Amino acid sequence: METDQLIRTLAADNTRRARPVGFVLALALVAAAPVSILMFFTTLGVRPDVMTAMHNPFFDLKFAVTLALAIAAMVVSLHLSRPEALLRGWALLLLVPAGILALGIGAEMMVPQRLPMMARLVGHNSRVCLLAITLFSLPLLAGALVGLRHGAPARPAVAGAIAGMLSAGLAATLYASHCTDDSPLFVATWYGIATALVAAIGALAGSRVLRF
């Protein structure tokens, strides 16, 4: 086919309006979320003392951190879905959840604790935490990648890693309502490792599926 012919064909297809990437991403996440939620409720479920736990600011802090991560990663991944976008200052957004966590660790240091620092960091559920966040995030990661395929990221692996953080943030929000380890030290360590793991999976998958 000659290039002039191709151009004529493309012009004939101009009537078709594509949806914005943000819309498709939101749709794909909404479609994937029930799978993760079902996985969560059939295996772990919300912790029984959740009503009292809600009065503990360190329990609530976990949600501030995980949701901040999910939202920041969503904003950055949408930015990166444009081919000419650079990461640059946008990466700073991802420091917001880390900053909230650091404040939490500082606050925890100020109040007297029953358990020594190492015991709080190691916690009781580290293995379940790693496994749960990683597994619950996989359906969401698949959804995020499907949504972002609608975009045109110049660096698919980076975009995939951010999609991993987005899904880890959402999966960690589910898991946080089950976990009895509320210390920000535990969150920073184990949620952090799980997020890094999912980001790595996302980078690997993204480098394949996000090429356009």
Next chain:
Amino acid sequence: MHERADEWTDLMRRAISGDSAAYHRLLGAVTPVLRVAARRGLARAGQPLDQSEDIVQDILLAVHLKRHTWNTDAPFAPWLFAIARNKLIDALRRRGRRIFVNIDDFAETIPSEPAAETVPASEVAAQLQSLPARQRQVLQSIAVDSASIRDTATKFSMSEGAVRVALHRGLARLTAKLREQ
């Protein structure tokens, strides 16, 4: 340069708001620039220039299918060149891995300057054959026979809407196949 870039941005805005003639003009205007860039990229990578038109068509398809990622408040040229760079790198990587160039075969044909006339592209045409029959017929009718959507609909006794759908799906599928190869 700035005038040209402004003109592109203006044409693309009109294209996005539904002006197909403006879109046609825009694609026609950017193609020679993309062609020069593709040639330069191939030359720098020490690859034969006869693939430049395939790369140009690859870029045009990506521009078409990803144009919703262009922010209409931003200038068009940086977006276009980002797409072009991406596709060029992709193409060079792919060919670098798959094509075994025999130096003797090319020793005589490597031109010292880019050839003035364009070499025909072959990849889109080849992948066209692998499309489902309906999509291939619609694409060929519009591309090769330069039939309109309406004429194509009459020819295949389809509705115009069905022709549009087949056209769009065919282009999307073609692009996916080019990426996978």
